[in-house]
Amino acid sequence: MVSWSALGRSFGTNLFKNNIKAPFVVQNVNFSVGKKLASDHGHRTMALQPSRWQWHKFKDMFHYYLMMGLIPVGAIIFYTNVFIGPAQLTPIPDDYHPKHWEYHRHPITRFIARYIHNSPQQEYEKFLHFIDEEAQRQKLRALEKEVTRKMAERNDYQAYYYRPMVNKYLRINKKAGDDIMERVGDDYKD
Amino acid sequence: MVQGGPPDDNLFRAFASAIYNTIDAPVTWFREKIVEPNQKKYPWYHQKFRRVPTIDQCYSDDVVCDFEANAQFKRDRAVDSEILNILRMRYEDCMMYERPDHLTVCKPFWEKYKDAEEAWFIKYGDLGAYADARKAYMKQKHRMIWERRNGPLSDQTK
Numbered sequence: 001m002v003s004w005s006a007l008g009r010s011f012g013t014n015l016f017k018n019n020i021k022a023p024f025v026v027q028n029v030n031f032s033v034g035k036k037l038a039s040d041h042g043h044r045t046m047a048l049q050p051s052r053w054q055w056h057k058f059k060d061m062f063h064y065y066l067m068m069g070l071i072p073v074g075a076i077i078f079y080t081n082v083f084i085g086p087a088q089l090t091p092i093p094d095d096y097h098p099k100h101w102e103y104h105r106h107p108i109t110r111f112i113a114r115y116i117h118n119s120p121q122q123e124y125e126k127f128l129h130f131i132d133e134e135a136q137r138q139k140l141r142a143l144e145k146e147v148t149r150k151m152a153e154r155n156d157y158q159a160y161y162y163r164p165m166v167n168k169y170l171r172i173n174k175k176a177g178d179d180i181m182e183r184v185g186d187d188y189k190d
Numbered sequence: 191m192v193q194g195g196p197p198d199d200n201l202f203r204a205f206a207s208a209i210y211n212t213i214d215a216p217v218t219w220f221r222e223k224i225v226e227p228n229q230k231k232y233p234w235y236h237q238k239f240r241r242v243p244t245i246d247q248c249y250s251d252d253v254v255c256d257f258e259a260n261a262q263f264k265r266d267r268a269v270d271s272e273i274l275n276i277l278r279m280r281y282e283d284c285m286m287y288e289r290p291d292h293l294t295v296c297k298p299f300w301e302k303y304k305d306a307e308e309a310w311f312i313k314y315g316d317l318g319a320y321a322d323a324r325k326a327y328m329k330q331k332h333r334m335i336w337e338r339r340n341g342p343l344s345d346q347t348k
Contacts, residue, residue: 085229089236098235105234124261128254135253 080107239265245323256324263323267314274310277303309346 029050084107092098100121101114151157156167156174198204242262248255281299285292312333317325333343342348 082225083228083230085225085231087232087234090233092235092238098237102233102235103237110234128257131253131257135251139251 077108245327259323263321263326267321270310270314274303274306277306305346308344312344312346 086105086107087110089105099114100119101110104110104113156171239262242258243255244262245256245259248259277299281296281303284296284299288295313326313330314321317329333347337343337347
């Protein structure tokens with residue numbers, strides 16, 4: 001049945017006390033006609049009835065999508081199809097290079113291709129430049145990695161971001177030391 | 191519409207076309223009287239792509255050449271698939287029209303379609319979902335090695 005909220009509790013008790021009218025029953029739902037409210041003049045009544053909010057909201061949304069969506073877009077589509085129409089397929093003339101939007105058939109597609117999108121050739125060339133630059137960076141990184149690997153292997157440079165002394169004689173001495181080691185071994189008496 | 195011969199007074203055909211025309215006639219009238227006179231005539235074209243170097247002409251570390259060769263490979267594969275489609279549709283139209291003696295009448299279409307299908311498979315088949323120009327090139331290399339050892343694979347590869 002009807003549940004009394006906190007706000008309407010006093011109102012409800014008034015109803016309950018003063019309900020002398022015959023109950024108004026529709027499909028087993030008891031619509032009670034409310035008592036006149038204190039702040040009004042005249043005899044306004046508030047009908048206590050189930051919420052019609054969803055129905056009102058539906059009507060709102062329906063009208064919104066119809067007016068702002070369906071009717072303008074439908075009018076544009078009708079105009080383009082009837083008064084402009086799709087294009088005819090023709091072979092490319094010999095001395096003419098067509099623009100990129102002239103490869104589409106429908107006028108709305110042509111419009112989008114012409115004014116909204118970038119040309120496919122531009123995007124293609126941008127991408128080629130991007131992967132070329134990325135490939136150059138990859139080569140630089142690979143070279144750096146190889147250099148540090150060789151430095152780690154040969155232990156002849158401490159680092160590569162400051163200029164070291166000339167390591168040519170260091171390498172010669174190291175090679176001489178290695179040769180002696182090979183010949184004589186590391187047998188030593190301490 | 192075939193005009194000519196004695197007028198068709200078949201009642202059932204007239205009835206069927208009357209029902210069809212309850213929908214068709216207003217639509218056709220609208221199109222012919224209102225839509226077509228008002229439409230503008232202007233051209234559109236099919237894009238022609240320039241040939242770029244294929245994957246066997248690219249250096250191995252040239253990513254730009256590799257990408258362009260790949261794009262060309264995908265375009266060529268799409269075109270070849272459509273050609274195969276058209277040959278198959280030709281055979282199927284012939285078969286549906288000539289049935290039940292399609293096995294003899296439509297044989298030339300069938301032969302052409304089968305040859306084209308075999309050639310398509312030799313070039314593009316079994317490359318997987320991530321097919322590449324490089325993978326197709328390697329497939330060709332392996333096929334040629336196999337053919338060198340085992341003799342020709344089929345009529346299409348002679």
